[in-house]
Amino acid sequence: MRLRKTSAVIAAAVAAALSLTACNGEDTSERGAAASAPAETSAGSGSPSSAGATDTTEGSGGGDGQASASASASGAPSASSAGGICRTADLSFSSSGGMAEGEVLINLENTGSASCSMHGFPGLDLTGEDGTVSAERNSGRSVPSVTLAPGERTTFSLYFPPNTSGGSGVTFTSAVVTPPDETRSHTMPLSVNIPAGSGSASRVTVTPVGSGK
Structure with a gap:
């Protein structure tokens, strides 16, 4: 048990x-x-x-x-610093006396907000009651490239035969300027008097932009 x-x-x-x-x-x-x-x-x-x-x-x-x-x-x-084309709307136009009789400097100032450039000959027509004359290109001139910062300006020269004939000649009261590579023109007051005769008109010439004195 x-x-x-x-x-x-x-x-x-x-x-x-x-x-x-x-x-x-x-x-x-x-x-x-x-x-x-x-x-x-x-x-x-x-x-x-x-x-x-x-x-x-x-x-x-x-x-x-x-x-x-x-x-x-x-x-x-x-x-911008490289320079776009200077447009007519962004330029101011004025004139001043040249180095000799028969020369006028056309001043172009950049009034835009960015740099711009120009290269070549401008177009220029002299107009008045006696008609219109288109300036020809002054051959034999170098063509510089011009870059304008805002506020800067450049020039070109307008050459014409001064009227020393003693007669009334042909008077122009304005210039129609077209910058290089532009299609829009600017009309500015300009008084130019040249001798009457077909030969005088062919002696109205312009230099490239940037070559003016």
């Missing part, structure tokens, strides 16, 4: 131990699951960081766009 009781006690103790081990195993599994939960949270918190990186990249793209715009804007002044 004692052996059976002892065996029964041992069996009960083993069963209790096994039951406790099973309970401890379940606790361990639950703790393992709980321990793995923070890892998922960290991964989740990593997602906002990833979105932030995307925003930063987009911000960098915006910065590149500003740099390109700045480069494009900085390229504009270079083009």
